[in-house]
Amino acid sequence: MQGKSIGGPGPSNCNANYFKNLPGCRPQQVQRSGEWFAKNPGVMAAAWDADGVAVYHIPNAEIPADLSSDTPKPWGRFVLAYVPLDRHSCADIAKPQKIVLNIALCGDWAGGAWLKSSAARRTGYTIGCNADISNPAGDCCSKFVTSNTHDVNGYMKHRAYFSIDYIKIFTPADILSAPPLESAAFKRGGVPLQG
Template sequence: MRFSVHSVSLWLCAIPFLSLVGAQQYVLHHLFDHTNFFDEFSFFSEPDPTRGVQRYVSAFEANAVDLAGFANDAVFLGVDYTTPGPWRRSVRVTSNTAYDSGLFIADIAHMPTSSCGVWPAFWMFGPQWPYDGEIDIIEGVNTQDKNKVTLHTGPGCSITNEGTVASTTLKETNCNAGDAYLGCTQATASNDNYGDGFNDIGGGVYAIQWTDEHISVWFFPRGRIPDNVESDSPDPSAWGPALARFNGGEECHLPDHFKKQSLVFNIALCGEWAGRVWGDNAECSALAPTCDEWVADNPDAFAEAYWLINSVRIFQAHEA
């Protein structure tokens, strides 16, 4: 890595509420950054539900071995890239606050690379899966170079994607497809929104608008982030078509399917997705017979498997 990771030092930062003018405005509700991130997110250190070969570590252990901390005034979350052997240490953090709607704006400088064995995600989920829903904002595996955005729900939720950019492809409308394990997915077309391409441009901003009518995700590359997105009064109506928009309606009353969502950043390795499709990827399968063997024997392959998060801002709708 080209920077040193500083250990976690915690303090609180007061977040002012903003006075806005207009019919409906978004008001800043939470700001998570290097001043308070580790006060507001908890470390998950239980066995991985997706059966990855990483071992998620506690806050104490993550800090002790430089898997979580601060770098370049941003929040760092990484993977152990020095120790050989199975059950590679990694990080998964979950927000202490859960949400039922809102506008979520994440400025991310670096995400885990498009590397064999790596399964990174920035996502949201409710307490009873899949009935309280899951929103996968950034997710992919192995050498994937374009983001896939997916919703997972219980039965009775089929969506449309009007309002999505033409280059994004709707793969499935039923968000309970595969008993919710597959969900409803939209595959994006640009390689600057995920993995190596994302990192090559210095990252960018993902914005998620979640209302009773739709869940929409935008991506703005570094250097082309509209002032409106970075302002204290962001206005999604000015952003144009979404990278992926999921419309509810008669076939899916969104408030019934998405509740009490917590934010998550994690880095999984192999498991039920990256490991399962290992043999379908010629580049990866040429490295080792299985994903698990590759991860155990090649720690240095994961030096760039880290998140660097500038900030996450959460806004709530406010009737002026």
Template structure:
């Protein structure tokens, strides 16, 4: 057993020697975009929205998830079915099968975001035992809100009082409250119709032991490091984060956050977009009832023509221990697959998104192995 551990550690150290940059570990794009995601397949019992989240089979049949002719993934609300009062409208919630730990970066390149009265979309992450393990809201908005809003949610004890080097502005600073620690942005092309009109854009999240940092770039301003290469990234030219949640005395992020799963969802009304006082401020005149559900969800659905994501890709990258663990997992899977050829014949890997998830235990083990090698990294690692 000791020899086995020494060999394994030596192998991981070799892998980690080239792991000081961020290297691609998963690429959700093109015809295999939807590989590696789980469909919720139940009504929205989480935020009490007036939707039923479809299974993969139903979503494919009804074309609520598909890849368009441009090669982009479409994730949308049903905009063609007549819904009677008392019924729910169909929509989508996707959760990545992968868990992403500290030392990773997540990129979403999109051309269109869902918006409109009653619409509440998000691209976000969470640990499985919410709220333990934290939540990170990368893209989120409601109704006709013009700009995106970033947030993190934790259990009690995390605050966001005086963040350094942040381009956005603080809205709420107690991360355990319902709104979480929220950061606003005054860029109208960060969301809604302005986002699509500008050609879309890119959101990036750095999930690190030093903190959680998020950026937004409209299409003309996307950094060259994201435009020129998909296999590795250099974050040195990204500039000041739009939202900055550092690991400091106000919030020890390594205490409040655990490995995260990525999520897309679009709900309708619910316990934010549908709250009367909030809904009325933007959509009071959307219909004769002045009611989120009756004036939007009920009916023929044509008012949801803009309630969709169009996504070019979601890519995830890792460095240091997280990268070495991902590479080791891939190597182990390849060896296992080679030794079971019959299983390989019955299940062909079609997407990098089907790689095994990076476990927390693996990352912790790697941190012991690679600590010496990665001490010179530009970012703190496990």
């Protein structure tokens, strides 16, 4: 896989701690918003090999035939982000991954960005509350999402949806075993929810 320079270089320190403003080794990337993705449905794909990790967005109208085979080929023009893996990068930190579908509506990212959003200001849930997801009763985003008003229901009905047709993992033939599959629900901090 060969990456191309997109956007500005990201931080080179791969240690991530969002509470200390250490974002990890952010790749060079094309910045897209949720609104952009909503207006441009397609396939999100990632390829990870010895050269690096690439993230792709392929529009629905341009999905290549090799996507449904077990031999995907890189799709250079669809690259959103690329992290080269060499001795000067995060190669020693990149380990086997798990796929997590996080549908938290007010997590670290959404909750922290809430008060800066013009869309949030239009909801009226920016006064008399804080950006504090550790205290949902006082958090502006959490108050909006959990309120039972006509405005929230209408807002969610027209904006809060996603459609996942399928998830497929391509595993190279030379990998003999894969870790066992797991599924679970977790709350903030990675603590499993007890059902």
